[in-house]
Amino acid sequence: MASDKPVTNKLINSPETCVDDNLRGLVAANPQLHLHPQHRVVTVRSKINNGKVAVIGGGGSGHEPFAAGFVGAGMLDGAVAGGIFSSPPTGNVLYAITYLYKYNSGGVLVLIGNYTGDRLNFGKAIEKAKLAGVKVEGVIVGEDVASSHNKTGGRGMCAEVYLFKMCGALAAQGASLEEVRNLAVESSQCMATLGVCLSPCSLPGQPPLFEIAHGMMELGAGVHGEAGIAKVKLGTAKEVVSLILQKIVEHLKLTSGDRVTAMVNNLGATSILEMNIINKEIKDFLVNRQITLERIYSGHMKSSLEMHGFQICLLHLSAEHGEGWLRLLDTTTLVPSWPAYPLPDCDDAEGSIGDDDDLTQHSDAKGANGPSLSCSEQTLLRDSLCAAAEALAQNEALLNRLDSGCGDGDCGTTLKKFSLAILEYTKTASMEYPSNVLWDLSEVAERDMGGTSGGIYSLGLSAAAQAYGSAKTNDAASWLLALDSATRAISKYGGADPGDRTMLDSIHAAVVAFKEQLSCGVYSIARAAAQAAERGAAGTAGMTARAGRASYVSSAYTTDEDAGARGAAIWLQAIFNYISKEI
Template identity: 45%
Template sequence: MEGSKKLINSPDTCVDQMLAGVVGAHPSLLLHTKKRVVQQRNWDRQRGIVGLISGGGSGHEPFCAGYVGHGMLAAISAGSVFASPPAYSVVHAIRCIATDNPGGALVIIPNYTGDCLNFGLAVMQARNEGLKVQSVVVGEDCALLSSQHTSSAGRRGMCGLLFVYKICGSLAEQGLTLDELHDEAEKVITCMSTLGVSLSSCSLPGAGPLFTLQEDEMELGLGVHGEAGIERLKVCSADEVVGMMLDRLLSSLSLSSGEDVAVLVNNLGASSQLEQWLMCGLVQQQLKARDITVHRIYAGHLMTSLDMAGIQVSILKLPPEVKDKWLGCLDDITDAPAWPGSPASVPVESILAPKTSRDFISIVETEPKIGGPILNEEQCKLLKSCLKAVSESLEAEETKLNELDSGAGDGDCGSTLRRLTEGILKSMDKLTLDRPAVMFQELAHIAESSMGGTSGAIYSLLFMTASNALHKMDQLTAENWGLVWKSGLDGVMSYSNARPGDRTMLDALVPACELYLSSPKETASQTLLAVEQAVAAAIEGCSKTKDMVARAGRASYVSEALVTDFDAGAYGVTVWLRAILDALQRKETTPTTKYTCDNKTCIKK
């Protein structure tokens, strides 16, 4: 499909050039180019206030670099378009803000699987380094609250994140502690609800539209990445659209006559200013008609979805016990360039003078630790052949993996895994093959720096926790390989809500690991048979995903009618497990068993 027109040089460089443009236009911001981290240029580590850190995929501008400034965020980590930033980028942001800062850092995470995994891994690493840091996950989308949606992923993070940034940023300036800010953020989240409507799809740089709407159709309740909504309707009047949205929003917050709110009206990217402000006025009118008082309303391009035409409405309920405090926080002045509030939006002027701060101090990356079993030359050669076989097999399956992913995600699973294999092959001669514990650390870095998004976080967690297990071992036996595998899986599941049966890569990985662990491995032939049986279990698990309901990841937000084939992540697991088996079989002289998968079933030949 021909890509939509965009004023870019290349899809591969557009994010970095966009960030350079943002910082060039706002000298108060500082860009760490290689890490894609934007922070307050004059952040002062010694003043002791808590620094707020957030981030997410690009393509949602001005979210979230536009909200870096005094009274809002101290720093952000930006990912590729619609992809979570890798953990190493988030760790760098935390180091910049929390190092030598007794106040610490509060990491505010949008509730998307990739963000939760990557930011969760980063928080864990930062804590291991002794930094003072807490995190909170923000999810306020009310589209998926009905009984028909059973996703374990929870409510998606939408433009309501801005209420958390602004209120907690103001309270941080006032000197609240990290624990107090964490608790306040949780209160704000429980009082928020957001819903969106779209008249058109968005298109990624270099690609076509993510979905198709007919000229007379609109989508209610869709996500900011183009995930399917709860209902596809015929286009109707703006009054009717606002009425439908408010019905759901007020119900989700249990709002009734006489209550108080603040409101965000978010332009998803391609709606005209006329439509945006028209919708803003209608929201005010209809809330007033329902005897609900709108104390503040902000409108603009707040968290866009590239070139999507549509509007989101986010409502913040103002309970009496926090109403004045939260309104004061919303009114406090900030130099974050994209915050839509101004003195003109405040009924009673209340402006705090910005605090002064000192220049940025650079942070040095930590070195990987050395330890674990040492392999001999023959074992290193076998390990290298396995890595090459995996890389070649995943590259050969790129198109099929993308096709499998197109119905449930954004159709890039194969491309994402191909970037991993390119990173592995490029670094092959530099990998510390004789020390697997170190090599898996290196693979974790390759995964998070080359893949990005959810897949990058999952594979990085898999490799990093496998490395941690290897560091505790004196020798690497066939049995210990199984324990390393199990540790990697435990690491992934400790930061993800996904479990076997949720239609993810775990449906192939877990049964394969369990079968390998339970099989005898006293001889080389027994070990090879154990691997063969593990491959068969992975293929069987992958086949079962065809009939599963997605309950985790981006596919959990998509209509079941659109998810009709294998899970792409599970199929990817079968690809690299089969490649490992082939490499091991080439070393042995035993008869080989070949496996193949077509688009309908997996079979043994």
Template identity: 40%
Template sequence: MTTKKLINSVDGCVDDALRGLVSVHSSLRILQGHKIVVREDVEEVKKAGKVTLLCGGGSGHEPAQAGYVGHGMLTVAVAGAVFASPPPSSILTALRYVTKLDSAGCVVVITNYTGDRLNFGLAIERAKREGLKVDSITIGEDCALTSSDRSAGRRGLAGTVLLNKICGALAEEGKSLEEIVKIGRHVTENMGTMGVSLTPCSVPGSGPTFSLGEDEMELGLGLHGEAGVKRTKIKPANEVVKMILDHMTNTSTSTHIKLKAGDKVACMVNNLGGMSLLEMNIIVGEVIKQLEERDVVVERAYCGSFMTSLEMAGLSVTILHLDETIKRCLDAKATVPAWSSPILSRDSSVRSTPLYIPIQEEEEHVKSGNSVRIPKETADMLYDMVKLSMETLISSEEDLNNLDKESGDGDCGSTLARGAKAILKELGQKEKPYLPVDTPAALALSLARIVENSMGGSSGALYSLFFTSASHSLQKDVTMTGWKEALSNGTSTIMRYGGAQPGDRTMVDALFAANSALKTSGSLSSPVQILETVVQATESAAQATASMKAQAGRASYVSADRLKNPDPGAVAVTVWFKAILDIFKNTQE
């Protein structure tokens, strides 16, 4: 059953919400055609030679992140759909708007979710390629994970707001990009967050994201309804706070925060959306009381709705170790809609209609004249490889979906098929192709653009990163050496931003196996023999994922005893490698 919500439409709710925010706060603007909110004085910031600050992510966590745009915090915020990372194209547009070639640069704050790491990473790489000065800080301060081994990583939670506040203050002081990144990373290493939920939330147009009994609560739940660490009967506020603090400081977990007598901290009690002010005041009082009972000095305390999960009735507690620099930055003036602190003032001026800034969209491209072209015969073969690979992925949709059902939401095949259909649509006829099959570097960038816009999610970002990185190697070298380097660079880029390593039960296992097979193929005499070796390696690697423990991606949150089949992403890699091999075989017959 769809949950009641007062919206105009599901598809337009994020745009309407941003418009409302900017309607109230006349110091903010929206970049036309995008879900991007910027400071009205952004040009003055750039002229002053100050570093700009960008953060973003899925909507549904309001006031984060658009509510923190303004003097003393963010320069720009990029919003995605509800609970979905924004597309790299919007992030890149925001980076271009707040950064210029000779500027002090932009610091990007990334919350540690796979989709955000991939999409923001892709935009950062493209911005760097254009000559923009950009660096990033990834925050994952979640203390809920109980495992001591490597996994998909700690989630970025309400501590992101404190990080934005500190980095924003440093930027206003005129600190360099390098200084801000160094201090920001120090902040993330000295912070922890833990949450508890009493009820689920519901995405607009849908029902509750999970279920909890009338008398149940869940400890350590994620912002999107990801499973927590424990379900218990609802307890009094003081017992709930004790459970949270005990887990956060449990030294037997790899995600705990170190806390001892005499430590000076800031604490933030964050309303996840559905808690009453009466409850929040009770909870924050208990948090401060129990920290002081541990002889911890609470020098700064914040309570309010800083990063929500729609209407979820729940809260999170963030603890941050203080030093004089961090405390100075927390106390610095910030003129933004959502930063709640007794030392801050707010501008109450409003206007009825937001002002939009028309922008000129810029398309990333590689000029064919700057890249190596290939003969028509080779271009025709490359066309056939792309065509057959996409057709095979489409025909494998159901099989890949079935594999995905045990570890995800069963849409891996559909996602890949959607991208494949979009590529076929733009490919055109062999006699007059629309895509630049005669220029491999340009083709790779075209494929990156298509999958990014058509597939969406982590898969779209992963393949877009792969093709974008591969294009660099193919710009000057389209020999076997160049293609090997393209595959190697594409794989390493996926690993860097996606966080997966060989053995983590992802598509990386198959790609890494292909790279290894190519490196040892020097003694083989023909491309067919080389590709046969590569296909055998990818198939073996994909099958081997069935017995691996998932350490990255969505499957890492699924119990290991439920994972019995090969990873669908790894299997998909074998599908398109086989298609490439078939084309080589056909040309030699």
């Protein structure tokens, strides 16, 4: 019966050609590789017999970069690709073995994932090659914790990539076939993998293979698109990593004082941000258990098309072999898919984290103090800031709505963060020197708003602080200088001008009105500036965006007011209206 679920979109030419197109693209980007297209075999380029042992990996496609992406000096000598999630046929595996033996008379080691199809097809190819006089051995790898109870052992997961690296490095050093094979057997017994997925993958031209309810995840998901052994409620990164590592630690019988390396396998669609958080949680978990984490290898190893999830594989560095294995992992390789670089020359494992507190102690010097305020003027400044902050907080939903069509819908939320921080600041801060207050607010914007908006407001407020600090008296002209300086700084560094449909349209309109009413008294200035800010924000509706985030989208999304301009108008009006009522 045909599935009623829609086919997943993919950037391919066709389901029938995607495997071959993938291999051709890999070789196009890596000219040190050679593709044998009729057999779907990728090898290193070689024209002479180097006498060493060749290492081969392979299996179904859809796991990229596994395995062809790990072909290169110091890792695999060749890889055989099958169809999507399908074992390659015996003939293609046999071709890879015999071809590589031609240039590697030391023999051939074949690493085989513990799946029925791979065991049969790779195994048959090995036996045929032996009958033909080829010196070849195979090692089956199956370290999956979730399926470890099976009669044939656990499935082969990303631990194969560990073996690609270690066996490839040992073979490059001139070790014998027996030595390389023994390394694979011994080290694979010290590895364990377990993972989760949050969303399934889909084969090219097919709908998703299964469904996961919102807020749930599959524990023990495989790399062939299969679901896991249990549906578990999705937790925080810390909780999920703890769940996985607890089972791995128990499986490997790790105890305090043991040493490990960790491989974090991106199953396809997990963001780098998530992967980095997972890395951090792995380290924290192991530190708390007093298990030494020597290395983390994080990235796409053996993926499952676009599956959103990850696996963790721990390699227990045994007392007998651990140092040697670590040296093999640290050996330089030219394979770009291997996510490790030469280690820095440092002894302190924690030395890569920490701030230079001496810098921050000297980097927060404020601008010139400038004119000071009387007690009543300080109260007016404090209350004006509170009025502006409260107005912004009350208009969070409006600003988010205005931002949703041409931005990321968080303008109101971002300005509310700023407003709440201002309200907290005004509870204890001194208002005696406005230049210092403006400087403090620029720091608040940078710290509590963040992003582009925080940068813009911080820049404008710091410019205003510098300008007011150079003033001689506390009068309207000094405040106009501060507001005008803020406008100029935002325009200079933000790249926008009045008329570009940004917050400057509101602020610039207020500055112009301020200048025109400068000789008419504070009440007239405040009323005119508030009305001008309103006109400036309203005028952005339908205006062509020439700067800011709105300039990146179709004009169909900019028919309403600009969120930034409306936000600026809200706080400008709140300040000027409050002043006009109090004087």
